[in-house]
Amino acid sequence: MNLRFSIDEAVQKLLPVAEKDKIQTVWDRHKDQQPQCGFGKMGICCRICWKGPCRVDPFGKGAQRGICGADAHTIVARNLIRGIAAGAAAHSDHGRHIALTMREVGKGNAPAYTIKDEEKLKRIAQRLGIDWEGKSIRELTKEVADTSLEDYSRQDSKVPCRWAELTMTEERAAKLKQWGVMPHNIDATVAEIMSRTHVGCDADPVNILLGGVKGAVADYTGMYISTELSDALFGTPAPTVTEANLGVIKEDAINIAVHGHNPLLSEVVCDAAAMLNDLAKQAGAPGGFNIVGVCCTGNEVMVRHGVPLATNYLSQEMPILTGALEAMVVDVQCIMPSLGAIAQCFHTELITTMSTTKIPGATHVQFDKENAVESARKILELAVEAYQRRDPKRVNIPQVKEKAIVGFSAEAVIGALSQLDAHDPLQPLLDNIVNGNIQGICLFAGCNSTNTLQDRSFVELAKGLAAHNVLLLATGCGAGALAKHGLMTQEATLAYAGDGLKAVLTAIGQANGLNGPLPLVLHMGSCVDNTRAVSVAVAIAQKLGVDLDRLPLVASAPEAMSEKAVAIGTWAVALGLPTHLGTVPQVLGSQVVTEVLTEKIKDITGGYFIVETDPEEAAKKLFAVIQEKRAGLNL
Ligand code: MSK
Structure with missing residues (x-):
């Protein structure tokens, strides 16, 4: 029965536990919401002003305009780009936190942090045009942080965000400038979207969408800052072997999920946790502290340190249902408010750490860069206390986990390739x-x-494309x-990769002493x-002397x-990538917006959205696009 919700065996094992204990999960709440609002699904409900809400009849019989006169195209476009603004705000706020911390490291005010990858710091400096010769690491750290923060504060609209302009092909950067969608300031771009979509401003759907593209490039800028500065601070990921799924939670340990x-x-x-492991042992847990990951904080520590991943977004409630999770420590984004109520059904401490992300039912341990170590210690102590409350009769850890080789940063990919050709790794x-x-x-x-x-489309698409010799990231x-x-895993490569892909992954794996191929999918x-x-795609494009939209490269x-x-x-899409969505975007209420996103934008950027909910069909469509791109390069 649970197969209707997820193909994850661990989830399937735990859902009956939730049912028995009358604990609502995300799937129960999804059911309770049916039927969902058709207007909302199509993007034609406008709640921007208090004359509303207004909605447009998609069948053409009822109202075709909101009270202010906005039609379906304006409403859909506005709703869409407000979503982009929120996404850009979330990613770039993440980047800002990292950059501000880095600046404090440079000033010597953040003793919990150091620069773990000095070479990466120098490469970043070089990319940003900062001369690093003769400067101390601290000086350079501060300068890199300050320069990155300028992308949040620059007022000269003619000067593009550095992290956008300098990380793509010159041709692409020139095109974005020409279309007026190259941001000069991340925050200003987010504000501009909110401002232009305020009641009585931009009503032209295409112009609104262009504002959204600019917001998306601002999002890209903030993401780039987050990744690159995190690498300098915490180390650039390199391949490491770990495990994934709920079986990584240990019965004999004090389990803490970071989410x-x-x-x-x-x-x-x-x-x-590594330093204070004795605390856990003294509390009676022979396995010590066991840190596991959920969602993207989980991915961050997984690719850098091999911390096992307990689960991904949709099943984030499940680690608590194992009855063996002492603490779930959350920072920002993608954290279900339901965790507070579910944690209260168990001994688990849900611990919020950011002033902007508090959840009813959680204990708040404020985290600031200045008190990072004390906060971490407090969290461990709360987990130890929770462990004393654990009910062994309720422990139910699904013994489901898989090995995973992860940690393929761009540097790691180039490093692996350099074992085949040290002088020209991309060749x-x-x-x-x-x-x-x-x-x-x-x-x-x-x-x-x-x-x-849950998870089905990822798995089926990956297998389908790998069989056709598509390299998967x-x-x-x-x-x-x-x-x-x-x-x-290497086993997956042997089982699912087409002959060509298998040969290449095996040659790289062997050259790197792996005694077998690289894994089928590279976790970045x-x-x-x-x-x-x-950054890998840009390196390929630069070497071939073409722009990104010419490459046989797709996203899904x-x-x-x-x-x-x-x-x-x-x-x-703005960078030129055909991009598949397996869920239907909330834009179908406007033919103009739908056509722009799925067709017309192709003539401008080379990228476009492909909406296909059937993974088998999606694999066929993506492979066809790859063939079209290959033909365009005479391959
Ligand atoms: S956590 S944004 S559910 S990837 Fe990055 Fe996962 Fe999507 Fe959140």
């Missing part, structure tokens, strides 16, 4: 794209949604799905780390759900 997005706290929690990749061993590249990104069967909860289902990190895939978000996913998908 959300921002690694600033989780990094310190991991360090503190073997290009040779294999040219000779067809690798037909193209697909980046899996995005969330889970109750509108689909993944981030975010998509990566979580693929890790949980065993597709980040959390959702902000989609920029890692862009089979369970897109969050406003951040809307922003990411839109910048992917």
